Amino acid sequence: MQRADSQAPFYNAVWLSDIHLGYKGCRAEFVLDFLEHNPARTIYLVGDVVDIWALRRSFLWPDSHHAVVKKLIQLAADGTRVVYIPGNHDERCRDLCGRFLLNIEILREAVHTTAEGKRLLMVHGDEFDHAVRCGPLHRLAGELGYDLLLFLNRWGNRLRNRLGLPYWSLAYYVKNRVANARQAIRAFEAAAAREAARRGLDGIVCGHIHQPEIRSIDGILYCNDGDWVESCTALVENREGRLELVHWGDLRQVVKGCHAANDPDTAAPLRLPSLRPAAMAPFASTLPHNGDQVR
């Protein structure tokens, strides 16, 4: 956490998507904590930052959601390059592509070149929905089921928090256990990799399916930065040009635990589940999230 004091950005770039501000499942406090502790030269917001669909259903704008917007505007004003690629839940903002808004560059898609010289296409990912064949009825059932899952996720994690256990994504766990869901995820990933290959690029960064991942698909680097509803993940490029996934929910829990241990009023023992090796060296390695249980 000491990196916040240093002047130089810690990362060349960070990618965040699917924050879903305005949706009650959004973990805005984790996003804010991440932004405060991870200075970067460039922040790419890869879509579904604001959930306009959810806001239309019922207006919800808590202070924590507003704080994320303020923080992004402040970072852009203070010299961080902030690029916003709208997704499908904020597709109304696609009208603004090609413009700057409060120093934030809004683009339909972009290409990032890493320090190692890898060229990565950046799109939200709803472009590849066609690859995941499912009818409107199926989609509705999926959405209702997903809302229920997220509801259980929220309450389950409130309980886990009380018990001093780290954040854990039920939806991520279920998605990886159900064969159909796994198949749909694989089809999406393959379509994304094919698009990068078609354009002669080295890889792709997207979000949309709330499924964090970094892997090679037929020689193309497929990166999904995940989301801030379930997995609380960001993709980062370190100064050497290496790409990693950072799982911030768990890390924050560790930090919170340390504070609690130092505070006699709220003293609580630091629970062992938080202390995974990766969480002990949070900025040096790729964390396997819940993956150690489900993959």
Ligand SMILES: [Mn+2]
């Ligand atoms: Mn999306």
